[in-house]
Amino acid sequence: MVIKQLSIFLENIPGHLRAATSVLAENNINLRALTLADTADFGVLRLIVDQPEIAVELLKNKNFAVKLSEVIAVEIEDTPGGLDKVLKILEEEYVNVEYMYAFMGSKPKKALVIFRVDKLSEAITSLQKNNIKLIESEEEAIDLIYYCWD
Amino acid sequence: MYWNQKFECLPREALKNLQLERLKQTLERAYHNVPHYRNIMQQESIEPKDLESLEDLRKFPFTRKQDLRDNYPYGMFAVSLSEVVRIHSSSGTTGKPTVVGYTRNDLNTWSELMARALMSAGVQKEDVIQNAYGYGLFTGGLGVHYGAEKIGASIIPISGGNTKRQVMIMKDYESTILTCTPSYALFIAEVIKEMGLKPADLKLKAGLFGAEPWSENMRKEIEEKLEILAIDIYGLSEIIGPGVAVECKYKSGLHIMEDHFIVEVINPKTGEVLPTGEKGELVFTSLTKEALPIIRYRTGDISRIINEKCDCGRTSIKIGRIEGRTDDMIIIRGVNVFPSQIEHVLLEIEEVEPNYQIIVDREGQLDNLExxxxxxxxxxxxxxxxxxxxxxxxxxxIESLLGVSxxxxxxxxxxxxxxxxxAKRVIDKRKI
Structure with a gap:
C-alpha cells in the first residue's frame, strides 16, 4: 500500500538539481515522477524511481543528504470533485496532508495523486474503507505513470 | 588640546623613568598579591627584582585570556573585594567569562584616560556627547561616560540601538560628539538621510569610534556623510577598557597612554619582541592598575608601533590601526565572536553535526553574520x-548566546x- 519516495536536499543554486539527476542518469535509474519544493535557500527534490534503494545508495555515496519516505499513491477520478472526494475522507480521519503531487493516469479518466500524510495507517484504512483505489507498489505506480507518458 | 599636558607631553626620558618605577611596583604587587603571577614567575625562575631596565620586561612570562578564565572570577585580583568598586566582564559564552575589577583609584585613572581621549578629539566642557556605546558589563558605555563627566561635558547615556530615536535626540538635543562603533556611525548616517535630514541640520562635529576594526576608507565615509572629524580609539577590558590608546587630530596613529601602559609588539608564533615598526601582536602591561595588574597581556590584536614625533606635541609612541587578529575571533557590530561559540551551540542541538562555516559580510553599513x-x-x-x-x-x-542577529x-x-x-571556519568578506 505504501510507495517509497526519495527526498534529496538541494541548495538553491544553479547546477545543484542537475548534480543529483546526473547521478541517477549515469546509473540508468529512471525518474518516473518528481516534484521540487523550494524555499529561499534550499529545495527538496522528491522522486519516484524504479529502484529506490539503489538510488539512495548511489546518492549517499555522492554525499547527498537523501531520505526514503513512505507515501501513498491514490487513483482518483479525473473529473471535477475527484480530488475533493479523497480529501474529504482524509479530513474526516483528521489526517493532515504534508504535501501532494498529481499526474494524469494511464487509464482513461483516471489521475494519480501521491500523498505524504502525517498518519499513514489511518489514511490507508479510511481510503480503503471508502473503496478508493490505492496503488499497491512502486512498480504499479511506475507503470501507471510510465504508460501515461509513453 | 590636552587634558593633562604634564603627562601627555612628558619628555621621553622622564616618561621612561616613570615607567620603570611604576613597572617595578606593578611586578611587586602582582607577585605578592596574585598567586597566579607568583607561580608563573617562579616557574620561569624570575622575580620582580630581576627587572633592572624596561628592556628586562621581555624576560617575564605572558598573560593570556585563558589565565583570566582559569582564575575565574576574582583569582587575578590583587586587592580584596572590599577595595573593588566596579566589576566588568565579558559575556563568557564559551567557558568562563573574563572578569575585570577596578578600585576607586582605577576608576579615577580610567576616567582620566578617557578625558584625555575625548579632549584629543576636541571635546570641551560645552560639548554634548551622545554615547551610543552599550552600557552594562561592556566597558565601552561606562568608560566614555566617566571620561565625559570628568571633563564636565554633557553626556547623553543613550546606549546603542533604536536608531531613529538616536537621530531625533541628536537633532533636538544638539549633540556635538558621537561615540559608538564605526559601523554604527555609518548606519546612523544612513538613517539620518532616510529621515530627510542633512548633516547641516545637526550640530555634530566629531566622533570617537572603536571596539571593532575599521579602515581609512570607513573613516573617509563617516567624515563625509556626517561632516565630522572621526577619531579612532582603542582599548580592551583586560587592560582597562577604552582609553588605552587614541588618535589626535592629526590621525597618524593612536597615542598610547604610556604613563599607564607599556606596549610591546611580538611575533605571535615565537613570542619574541619585534623591532619597532614591525607588525605583530600587541602586548600590554599595566603600570598603575591596583585591582587587576596585568603583565604582558597578549591581546590577539595585530598592529605596529609608530615611533615618530607627533605634531600634536604629545610625546608618547603610537600604534597603527588594528589590522587583524592572531586568533579566529571576529568582531560583529562591536561584539566579539569566536567560531568555537557557534560550534558550542551546534553541539548542544541534538543530531546537528558541527560542520559549519561563518560568513561575515557588510551589506550597506551593517555587518552580517551568516x-x-x-x-x-x-x-x-x-x-x-x-x-x-x-x-x-x-x-x-546562536542569537541568544551571542546577542547578535x-x-x-x-x-x-x-x-x-x-x-x-x-574546515576553514570563517570567511570574512568585509572590505574594511
Missing part, C-alpha cells in the same frame, strides 16, 4: 517545515571546504 550548517542524514527531513524549524532553532540558540543557511553535506581535513 552561519552555514551542513545537513546530515540525521538532520535532513523530507518535510520542509521540519528543516525550517531546525534552521530557526539554530538561529535562536544571525542568518542560518542549511547547505548540502560535505560542501564546506575542508583543507587538510580541517
Amino acid at each position: 552561519v552555514q550548517v551542513e545537513v546530515s542524514e540525521k538532520t535532513f527531513f523530507d518535510e520542509v517545515k521540519r528543516l525550517e524549524s531546525l534552521n530557526k532553532k539554530i538561529r535562536n540558540e 544571525v542568518r542560518v543557511k542549511l547547505v548540502e553535506p560535505k560542501t564546506i571546504t575542508r583543507s587538510e581535513g580541517k
Whole structure:
C-alpha cells in the first residue's frame, strides 16, 4: 500500500538539481515522477524511481543528504470533485496532508495523486474503507505513470 | 588640546623613568598579591627584582585570556573585594567569562584616560556627547561616560540601538560628539538621510569610534556623510577598557597612554619582541592598575608601533590601526565572536553535526553574520517545515548566546571546504 519516495536536499543554486539527476542518469535509474519544493535557500527534490534503494545508495555515496519516505499513491477520478472526494475522507480521519503531487493516469479518466500524510495507517484504512483505489507498489505506480507518458 | 599636558607631553626620558618605577611596583604587587603571577614567575625562575631596565620586561612570562578564565572570577585580583568598586566582564559564552575589577583609584585613572581621549578629539566642557556605546558589563558605555563627566561635558547615556530615536535626540538635543562603533556611525548616517535630514541640520562635529576594526576608507565615509572629524580609539577590558590608546587630530596613529601602559609588539608564533615598526601582536602591561595588574597581556590584536614625533606635541609612541587578529575571533557590530561559540551551540542541538562555516559580510553599513550548517542524514527531513524549524532553532540558540542577529543557511553535506581535513571556519568578506 505504501510507495517509497526519495527526498534529496538541494541548495538553491544553479547546477545543484542537475548534480543529483546526473547521478541517477549515469546509473540508468529512471525518474518516473518528481516534484521540487523550494524555499529561499534550499529545495527538496522528491522522486519516484524504479529502484529506490539503489538510488539512495548511489546518492549517499555522492554525499547527498537523501531520505526514503513512505507515501501513498491514490487513483482518483479525473473529473471535477475527484480530488475533493479523497480529501474529504482524509479530513474526516483528521489526517493532515504534508504535501501532494498529481499526474494524469494511464487509464482513461483516471489521475494519480501521491500523498505524504502525517498518519499513514489511518489514511490507508479510511481510503480503503471508502473503496478508493490505492496503488499497491512502486512498480504499479511506475507503470501507471510510465504508460501515461509513453 | 590636552587634558593633562604634564603627562601627555612628558619628555621621553622622564616618561621612561616613570615607567620603570611604576613597572617595578606593578611586578611587586602582582607577585605578592596574585598567586597566579607568583607561580608563573617562579616557574620561569624570575622575580620582580630581576627587572633592572624596561628592556628586562621581555624576560617575564605572558598573560593570556585563558589565565583570566582559569582564575575565574576574582583569582587575578590583587586587592580584596572590599577595595573593588566596579566589576566588568565579558559575556563568557564559551567557558568562563573574563572578569575585570577596578578600585576607586582605577576608576579615577580610567576616567582620566578617557578625558584625555575625548579632549584629543576636541571635546570641551560645552560639548554634548551622545554615547551610543552599550552600557552594562561592556566597558565601552561606562568608560566614555566617566571620561565625559570628568571633563564636565554633557553626556547623553543613550546606549546603542533604536536608531531613529538616536537621530531625533541628536537633532533636538544638539549633540556635538558621537561615540559608538564605526559601523554604527555609518548606519546612523544612513538613517539620518532616510529621515530627510542633512548633516547641516545637526550640530555634530566629531566622533570617537572603536571596539571593532575599521579602515581609512570607513573613516573617509563617516567624515563625509556626517561632516565630522572621526577619531579612532582603542582599548580592551583586560587592560582597562577604552582609553588605552587614541588618535589626535592629526590621525597618524593612536597615542598610547604610556604613563599607564607599556606596549610591546611580538611575533605571535615565537613570542619574541619585534623591532619597532614591525607588525605583530600587541602586548600590554599595566603600570598603575591596583585591582587587576596585568603583565604582558597578549591581546590577539595585530598592529605596529609608530615611533615618530607627533605634531600634536604629545610625546608618547603610537600604534597603527588594528589590522587583524592572531586568533579566529571576529568582531560583529562591536561584539566579539569566536567560531568555537557557534560550534558550542551546534553541539548542544541534538543530531546537528558541527560542520559549519561563518560568513561575515557588510551589506550597506551593517555587518552580517551568516552561519552555514551542513545537513546530515540525521538532520535532513523530507518535510520542509521540519528543516525550517531546525534552521530557526539554530538561529535562536546562536542569537541568544551571542546577542547578535544571525542568518542560518542549511547547505548540502560535505560542501564546506575542508583543507587538510580541517574546515576553514570563517570567511570574512568585509572590505574594511
